[in-house]
Amino acid sequence: MSPFQIVFIKACHLPVEIEHRAYWAVKQCNLAYDQAGKQRKLQLQELEELCLEAYENSQIYKQKVKQFHDQEILRKQFQVSQKVLLFNSRLKLIVGKLHSRWDGPFFITNVFPYGVVELKDENTNSTFQIKLFHEGPARTMGEMENISLMEPTPFADDGLEYGQYSKWESLDG
Template sequence: MEHKAYWALKFLNFDEALLGQKRKLQLLELEEMRLNAYESSRLYKENVKAYHDKKLLKKDFRPGQQVLLFNSRLKLFPGKLKCKWCGPFTIKEVKPYGAVELFDPESETLDRTWIVNGQRLKLYHGGNIKRLTIIMQLQDP
């Protein structure tokens, strides 16, 4: 049986040694393509990171300034026209690496402060801001 398979391969001009070399070359080409894909992906990620880092604005805050805070967790009433900026708040202290300590000058207790990321703040230039106060009555079902 093996003898017939050998002659069938010979008849079709298949050489096992050449087929083995061709298969090794195909595997090497595949490995090279995989490595090129990793390199291309790494370069793409570096370029995207550089682009986004370039778009970040450096914000210099000082204690005593008034700022507005972006409230990204306000999801009770979804809508495009709802203002997600709340405040104004006063900066108590600017910490390293962009952290800012805020306090609300209109609250009853002036000792209540919290720390937020400086990227969530923008300077308040004055004007009236309606403070959103919502009272929701929750009932047991």
């Protein structure tokens, strides 16, 4: 009986013994470490391929759902005396889940060409014109010029080192 077993009334198992017993069990199962390592690498590669395939399938699904949703959206043709709600896109600063971003209802009093609509507020009886928003790619004017961003160098004739400033004088005198 060991002193540990006398004090704690348990047998003491050291990690070396457990490792030795595990090695013995592996030897009894007749497994080769090299084969097991190769098999594990193969399993990890298959798992990675499955993850990539699932990611690609989710991207395809998202594209199909977006395409289906976009097909269902129709251009709205507004008529006079129709009630509409106005989306307030500038409401991003106000925090709160339950705060509605839609204003209204408004009555359409006049429809102009090119998507301009005149609205009338029921409460204040004021009228204003809005243009329909069509989301699309940003327009660019001509070709874009590439500008290299280099660190500015100080002028040699001012006598100042980089980071120093001269005193500013008033133009008034």
